Every structure is written in structure tokens, then in C-alpha cells.
Amino acid sequence: RLRNVRGKVRFMRYIYSVDKQYVGFATLPNQVHRKSVKKGFDFTLMVAGESGLGKSTLVNSLFLTDLYKDRKLLNAEERINQTVEITKHTVDIEEKGVKLKLTIVDTPGFGDAVNNNECWKPITDYIDQQFEQYFRDESGLNRKNILDNRVHCCLYFIPPFGHGLRPVDVEFMKALHEKVNIVPLISKADCLTPNEVKKLKDRVRDEIEHFGIKVYQFPECDSDEEEEFKQMDKELKECTPFAVIGSNTVVEARGQRVRGRLYPWGIVEVENQSHCDFVKLRNMLIRSHMHDLKDVTCDVHYENYRAHCIQEMTSKLAQDNRTDSPLPILPLPTPDVETERLIKMKDEELKRMQEMLEKMQQQMHEKDQ
Amino acid sequence: MAATDVDIFSNEEKRNLSLGGHVGFDSLPDQLVSKSVTQGFCFNILCVGETGIGKSTLMNTLFNTMFENEEASHYQNGVYLRPRTYDLQESNVHLKLTIVDTVGFGDQINKEESYKPIVDYIDTQFENYLQEELKIKRSLFNYHDTRIHICLYFIAPTGHSLKSLDLVTMKKLDSKVNIIPIIAKADTISKSELHKFKIKIMSELVSNGVQIYQFPTDDEAVTEINSSMNAHLPFAVVGSVEEVKVGNKTVRARQYPWGVVQVENESHCDFVKLREMLIRVNMEDLREQTHARHYELYRRCKLEEMGFKDTDPDSQPFSLQETYEAKRKEFLGDLQRKEEEMRQMFVNKVKETEGELKEKERELHEKFEQLKRMHQEEKRKVEEKRRELEEEMNAFNRRKVAAETLSLSQPLKKDKDKKKSVKTENQSGVNLSNSKVMMAKANMEPLNCQSWWQAIQCCTCLVHSDAWRQGLF
Numbered sequence A: 001r002l003r004n005v006r007g008k009v010r011f012m013r014y015i016y017s018v019d020k021q022y023v024g025f026a027t028l029p030n031q032v033h034r035k036s037v038k039k040g041f042d043f044t045l046m047v048a049g050e051s052g053l054g055k056s057t058l059v060n061s062l063f064l065t066d067l068y069k070d071r072k073l074l075n076a077e078e079r080i081n082q083t084v085e086i087t088k089h090t091v092d093i094e095e096k097g098v099k100l101k102l103t104i105v106d107t108p109g110f111g112d113a114v115n116n117n118e119c120w121k122p123i124t125d126y127i128d129q130q131f132e133q134y135f136r137d138e139s140g141l142n143r144k145n146i147l148d149n150r151v152h153c154c155l156y157f158i159p160p161f162g163h164g165l166r167p168v169d170v171e172f173m174k175a176l177h178e179k180v181n182i183v184p185l186i187s188k189a190d191c192l193t194p195n196e197v198k199k200l201k202d203r204v205r206d207e208i209e210h211f212g213i214k215v216y217q218f219p220e221c222d223s224d225e226e227e228e229f230k231q232m233d234k235e236l237k238e239c240t241p242f243a244v245i246g247s248n249t250v251v252e253a254r255g256q257r258v259r260g261r262l263y264p265w266g267i268v269e270v271e272n273q274s275h276c277d278f279v280k281l282r283n284m285l286i287r288s289h290m291h292d293l294k295d296v297t298c299d300v301h302y303e304n305y306r307a308h309c310i311q312e313m314t315s316k317l318a319q320d321n322r323t324d325s326p327l328p329i330l331p332l333p334t335p336d337v338e339t340e341r342l343i344k345m346k347d348e349e350l351k352r353m354q355e356m357l358e359k360m361q362q363q364m365h366e367k368d369q
Numbered sequence B: 001m002a003a004t005d006v007d008i009f010s011n012e013e014k015r016n017l018s019l020g021g022h023v024g025f026d027s028l029p030d031q032l033v034s035k036s037v038t039q040g041f042c043f044n045i046l047c048v049g050e051t052g053i054g055k056s057t058l059m060n061t062l063f064n065t066m067f068e069n070e071e072a073s074h075y076q077n078g079v080y081l082r083p084r085t086y087d088l089q090e091s092n093v094h095l096k097l098t099i100v101d102t103v104g105f106g107d108q109i110n111k112e113e114s115y116k117p118i119v120d121y122i123d124t125q126f127e128n129y130l131q132e133e134l135k136i137k138r139s140l141f142n143y144h145d146t147r148i149h150i151c152l153y154f155i156a157p158t159g160h161s162l163k164s165l166d167l168v169t170m171k172k173l174d175s176k177v178n179i180i181p182i183i184a185k186a187d188t189i190s191k192s193e194l195h196k197f198k199i200k201i202m203s204e205l206v207s208n209g210v211q212i213y214q215f216p217t218d219d220e221a222v223t224e225i226n227s228s229m230n231a232h233l234p235f236a237v238v239g240s241v242e243e244v245k246v247g248n249k250t251v252r253a254r255q256y257p258w259g260v261v262q263v264e265n266e267s268h269c270d271f272v273k274l275r276e277m278l279i280r281v282n283m284e285d286l287r288e289q290t291h292a293r294h295y296e297l298y299r300r301c302k303l304e305e306m307g308f309k310d311t312d313p314d315s316q317p318f319s320l321q322e323t324y325e326a327k328r329k330e331f332l333g334d335l336q337r338k339e340e341e342m343r344q345m346f347v348n349k350v351k352e353t354e355g356e357l358k359e360k361e362r363e364l365h366e367k368f369e370q371l372k373r374m375h376q377e378e379k380r381k382v383e384e385k386r387r388e389l390e391e392e393m394n395a396f397n398r399r400k401v402a403a404e405t406l407s408l409s410q411p412l413k414k415d416k417d418k419k420k421s422v423k424t425e426n427q428s429g430v431n432l433s434n435s436k437v438m439m440a441k442a443n444m445e446p447l448n449c450q451s452w453w454q455a456i457q458c459c460t461c462l463v464h465s466d467a468w469r470q471g472l473f
Helices: A025-039 A055-063 A121-138 A167-176 A194-210 A227-238 A278-288 A290-320 A337-368 B025-039 B055-063 B115-134 B164-173 B191-207 B220-230 B271-281 B283-306 B320-408 B413-427 B432-444 B452-457 B459-464
Strands: A041-048 A087-095 A098-106 A153-158 A182-186 A250-253 A256-263 A266-269 B041-048 B080-090 B093-103 B150-155 B179-183 B243-246 B249-256 B259-262
Touching (some): A041 A055, A041 A290, A055 A098, A055 A153, A167 A182, A227 A278, A250 A266, A266 B259, B041 B055, B041 B283, B055 B093, B055 B150, B093 B115, B115 B283, B150 B164, B164 B179, B179 B191, B179 B271, B220 B271, B243 B259, B271 B283
Parallel strands (some): A041 A098, A041 A153, B041 B093, B041 B150
Antiparallel strands (some): A087 A098, A250 A256, A256 A266, B080 B093
């Protein structure tokens, strides 16, 4: 399915024309803005990766809150046979009058057991469940208050300790890339020198292409965008996958109090662009592309799921004559199975007889001569 | 040399004598030292850790040299051990160093079998040594000892706790080799996090009964430094072979935008501690422990498995030879029995197959008979039909003759017509007599065949029906 919906609200300066021919629908963007502020927004973000890669710290740094105050971490022994859980934290945050209902879906236990066969299955099941829930709601009779719990974006944390993607990373992303927008991140980037960061990014990009993994692609700029915006966009795209560092603590650096990590040899500042790509990630995720992520989820991933679901259901209905479908589908004019079978049989018989006739004819001709 | 704790002379009466002068046997340690220096030393390190965690870099940093190695791939489908032997020399001391790398450790999705190749490798080295020891003609002084003296276990710096794989693997290894756990890439953990991390790791190891190597504290010369080092386990190390200028010195370090991590700076990481403990102070003790504890344990288990005991039921010391002979007889007996079994099975199988083949043969024979009978039946039917046809022919001929005799007695002008009609008969491409039959039949029978099968049998339709000629029905 092609992505042809941009859904980006652009704030234009429009010049009031003294011309009598001014109609006035140039105020539409303003109206959209007003209505959306009134309605409020929602966003569901999933974080996935092995434990100990800084997922919780990064989420706290991104949204400047502490979502994980009293969580309990398991011991190594308890994790030997651990199964993957799905946990949800929902918070309502507000900024300048704009309300956001943010849901963080966490996946504790992913990749932690000794045997991690199909450890991504609970995650794909969860995403499918949300799609199914929305599908039912959308097809229901009363559609006033549909809750959208579909996952809009999945941040996948790649450990920086290796040489690139590992088999479990590849398998996870391949299982999910057609269900959700995947944004891969290089976690704990403060263990990599700038050269090493570049090498690892190139390696990961190559491997993603090699394995055919479809990660979230930033939409192309319109040709009439400002140069500055285009430049920013280009830089953003060349920087993926983002190498991020998170921090729960505030330290004193260069006379300011910033979020960072204090080491004997220096201070790592989370928001310093020469230290890591945290700012780029935040800008992309929250400030410029949040709505695009939602759009792609609705228009591409959800539609794929819906089409697939409907196809399956119609083929099943034809087979076992079930009448309890969850949604009103018009029955397609498929012929009766019995008749079809009879027709097929007769066709075959006719063919056989024709062949035999030809053979006998040939024989008679030969005999004649 | 195995250091035994038993006082050799404890059973006999001892008397302490004082010496009148300097005898000179205080040079014995020096003689020992010069002998071992001429012999050369050998040391074997096993590095266990996930791909990319920094094993090769740490080895390069520890021994201040560039061992050649390529980056391993993450996509091995199993764990492989890669031993490499190097000859190093410092002052006049020769060291034969073997570094064994675990390639592919921690990369698979299912890691339940990951520890096995490592355990097998260690056991194999013990086994080789045992074989050498049990030989009749042996040369232990010359033997290249490949037993692993130390296992460095690289823990990923997650900051939380051990990974489940780490726990499982260390439990399998702690009774076979000296383990020193180290935290790799420690420049990603801040000081406070590091303190908590170390405590968590040690408590997990203790609560799961994993026995790591403790630096020995019974020798007064090193007891102080060793016991303080024991408290710093696991060592948090950073490895680097790149040199960075700091102040007016060039040191091995890692350069970040926010600072420089110096490898040999004790406030930055525990690399210096590791080097002290591993190489400068306890190398010899590691070798001793490997031989006296781990190897002896292996040897005892192995020999017990084979049925050797130190004393037989009557508490008389067993002779190795007798036990060996008994075992051999048993083994040969087993072998013979197995051979018999296999032979029996083979014979049975052959009989079975024979039976099956006979059965098949019989079936085929029956079928053949049946077909023959059918064939004869058909032949008979065809014969009958032929006879009938001939009879009809004869009847027709007689009728013809009768007709002709009749026509001859009639006026001659009809002859020409008849002759013409006879000519046309002869011009059909069919065999003369047959065609006559067919024509006669055709003139007499109506066109009424509805299917091709009937048409074949009915000559009228065969000849006249257009539909049949065109192949339609």
C-alpha cells in the first residue's frame, strides 16, 4: 500500500488580501489547530530490548518524568526461564494547553532467558490484539468513543557491545516490521568513541538492508519546504540509527544543571548533540514526526491487518457457513460447492471421452491405409 | 610441581638440629628457579564472553602486544573454541601463552547448549594430560601442558545484575577451572552504579553457590595485597591499544568527546589490579591450583568411572594392573555379545525380506495366470465372431450367385448399369470382399447409431453417416 497521506499540519502565514475574491478558507489550518487542541492527542509508544540497555532511563529522559518509580528487577536466576510480559503505563501530560495521553508499553523479559525461541510472540500477539480490538470497534454500531490502543511506534534497543545486529535482533525486527513502525536505536552510546559509533551505525544500516527489514522511514520533504528544514531532514536521515544516552540524574556541567552522567573522566550531557543523538530522537519522535507515526500506523499497518483479516474471514465463511461474523459483510456470489464439484466432474468426463474418440479415429484411419 | 600440604616427615620422629656453619642448601630455590627459567613457562587463558565484548582487546592490552585476530561474526550457529599459542619473552623468561577464545558465545537465540563446547574443551585438555600420565613411556617434563589455568568471564555492563546465561555457564565451569569474573567495557558505568553492580553480582554468585577463584591469602608475602584485591572482585576493566596524549605523557586510553578514559589510571578502572593479580603475583598459584585441585578432581572422577578404586572390598590396596585386566575382559565380553546380537538381527532381517519377496512372486504369478485366461477368453470370442462373419459372407455370396443367375435370364441392357455399379463398388479403397459385405449391409440397414461405439459395430453408419466421418457425434 502506498503512503500517500501526509497529515501534517502546516502553519502558513496567509496574507489578508484586499481583493474581493478572497474566500477565506485559508483559515482552515487554524481551525484544525483549535479543534485538535480541544480534543487532545494520544500516543502509544512501545520499548523493546534486553534488560539493562537503558530503556526505562531513556523514556524518563524523553518525557522528563519518572514512570518507573517502584519497579522490581529480577535476579539472574529468576530470569533463566523467564517469559515475556507486556506492561502498560499511561500518563496524561500537558504542555502549553496541548494535552497528550501517553501510553508506554514495556516488554520486560524480552531476550533475557537462556532459550529465547520466539520470545517476540507475546509482543506480536499484543499488537494484533490491539488491531483486532480497533477493528471490532470500528465496525460496530456505536462508534462514538473508540479507544485507540494501537501501538504507534516501537523503539528497539540494540546493544552497543557487539559488532552489529545479533540473530535475536534480526528475528524480532522481521517479525514486527509489518505490524508497527520500528525505530532502531543504539543504546548506552557512551561506551563508544565517535569512530566506533560511526562504524556501528554503518554496520547496522547495512545489515538492516541486507536482511530486508523495513524500519520506519521519514517521509520525503516537500519540494517547497524551506532550505533549513530540508537540511535538518537530510541530517536526520543520515543519522539513523540514533545512538542515544539516557539519564535519570541532573548534574552540574559548564555552569548549568543538565541531565547527564558523571564519570571520573568527564561528564556526559544527554542533550549535547556532540555527545549523542538524544536530541535528534526527541525532535523526531515528539516534535516533528509524532503525527506521521500515527498516520503510518493507521494507513499502512492497520489497513494491512484489516484487509488480511477480512480475506481470511470471507474464505472461512464460504467453507463452513458460519453466520456469526463480527461485522456485516456482504456475502460474495460464490457458487454452491456441490454444483461446482459436479461441473468439474462432467468437464473431466467430456475431456476423457473426446480423447478416446480421437484415438479411435486415428486407429481407424491407419487401418484404412 | 604439585605442592602438597602434608608434612612429609610427620610420621617419623623429628629432631631439630642446629647448624654449625653455612652449608649452602639455601640455594635450592635458586636452583629450582634457574631450572624452570631454562625450561620456560606455559600459561593458558580461556576468555568467555559474548561477541564484541572486548576479549581480544583486553588480551592485547594485558600483554602489551597485538595478537592477530579477526572480528567474529554474530551469526555462528554454535559456540566454537579457538585456541592460539604464542611465544613471548620478557627479560630472559620465556612464556608459551595460549589464548582460547569462545566464538559465537551468546549470539544464538537458544543458548541452552552454549556451555557444552566450553566444558568439553576443558575436559579434553585434562584428558590429554591424563593419557600422557598413564602412558608406559611418558615424557611429562617435555609435555606441552594445554590445561586451562584461568578462565576470564566477561560480564556485560548492564548495571543491573548477571545475565541468566552468565549464571548458568559459570555454574558449569566453577568446578573445572579457576574463574575470575570481570566487568567488560566498564567505561559505561558511573562510579555509584559500579559499586551497586559489583555487590549485586557477588551476592548472586554466592547465593547460587558459584565458586570463583580466590587469591591465596596463606603466603605472608602476598596475603595483604591479595585479600584487598579479593574485595574488589569483579574487576571493572577497560581495554585499549590506542595511545592518547594526556598532559605530557602518551598513555593507552579511549578518547571521548567528554573526556579521556585512561586504561592504567586506577581511579578510572581496575585494569591495573587485574594485571597485578593475574600476571605479576598469582600466575604460578593459578597453575598450581589447576593441577592440584581441578585436574585431580577430574582424574579421580574419570578413574572412578572406569571402575578403579583405591582399595578393594577387603581393604587391600588394589593393583592398577589387575583392575585394568578385569576391565578389559569385561569389555571384550561386551563386544562379543553385541556382535552376536547384530548377527542375529541381520539373519532375521534377511529371512523377512526373503519371505516378502516370495509373497510378491506368488502374486505376480497369479496375475499372470489371470491375464492369460482373459486373453484366451477374448481370443475365443474373436474367433467366434470371425466364424459368424464368414458364415454371413457365404450366405451373401450364395444370394448373390442366385441373384446373378436370375439377372442373366433377364434383358441384357441392365447389365451395363450393374457393371457400373460393380465398378463403383470396386473403387472403394477397402478390401474387395469386405467392402462388398459392408455395402450390402449398408443398403439394407437404416442409419440409427447414436454413439460412436455403436457406429463402429454398425457398418451402415460407418459408411454413410456424415456425422461420423467428420468426427462429431
